[in-house]
Amino acid sequence: MNNLNRLFQFASNMVVQGPLYAIANARIHSPIPLDAAENWKFWNEQKSSWVESLVRAYPPSSRRKTYLDSMLAQDHANGIEAHYDISNEFYALFLDTKYRFYTCAEFLSDTETLEAAQENKAKYLLSLLNLSGSEKILDLGCGWGAMLRYLQDAGHWGELTGFTLSKEQLTYAREKLGLNVSLTNFITAPFENAPYDRILSIGALEHVRPKELQQLYQKIYDALAPQGLAVHQFFSFEREPYPASAILLQLFFPGSLLVIHRHHIEAAESVGFRITHDSIHDYKPTIRAWYKRLVENQARALELVGLEIYNRYMTFFPVAWLFFAQKEAELHRIVMKKSSH
């Protein structure tokens, strides 16, 4: 993209999507790789209060809603493919080497490796799943099969199934790991082979749009055996339904819109679930670790995905860090229990 086109794009983004989006998009289309230190500082240094207010207030909320509604009208699957079907090798440059979790880890100290922190998270979720070993488990949005593999390593022998929308992930999970994973849209497709004893999701409910939530919880409830558990890890908005950051996030997950946390709980309870656990965890150290690894692997990343995608992820991580630092969203781990009948 030449300078004139960049300028035109910036001006048009300013008017339609607002300054946060326009600035991020201009940086993504930078003609050179973003400098690691400058880029992190750019997003995370303290801004004056008027700059903060301006970027948070424009476009006004009625215009944000109109824009987001138009984004949400597109097929959800396109946005998933745009984000995940890039290159398995690219993701491997910054994810933990053992399991390839692309979700919030659990750092117990500043010196811990990403690998150890991802295993801590998996262990935590394993404890929430409360397994004896024989349970039939469905993983919604299983990614590269990380949690299914962790369950196998932990000695689970019951049937394991995973759904993803990404063809790249499917190939890896099926062909490399031999897991029972299929390309199934958990929002639109029926859950075959129900009932399940446990339904799990890690970092997938973020892709469920507000209007799809109630129906999805109903489907999960119906697909569980009596006394079955649903265990979910996801982040959700804490306050406003249409903050300026929801528009910014369209650059990374087109067609997705986070749900307010309270609405998750209300939807789950309305179909009959009892919430038996809801804890909040810090996503920031994981994002920082991914950023550091991506920067360390800049040369290979550029070879694999080119400049624009490299700069897109270089922008995504500090923007996401800021999003959690400002507590626009929180990462939750939740257990939902089905009643006995």
Ligand SMILES: C[S@@+](CC[C@H](N)C(=O)[O-])C[C@H]1O[C@@H](n2cnc3c(N)ncnc32)[C@H](O)[C@@H]1O
């Ligand atoms: C952030 S990744 C998390 C992957 C994995 N759970 C992990 O912990 O690494 C989100 C996953 O959700 C999947 N996903 C999102 N929406 C989906 C849908 N409607 N149906 C099936 N999979 C979906 C994506 O394909 C991707 O595998």
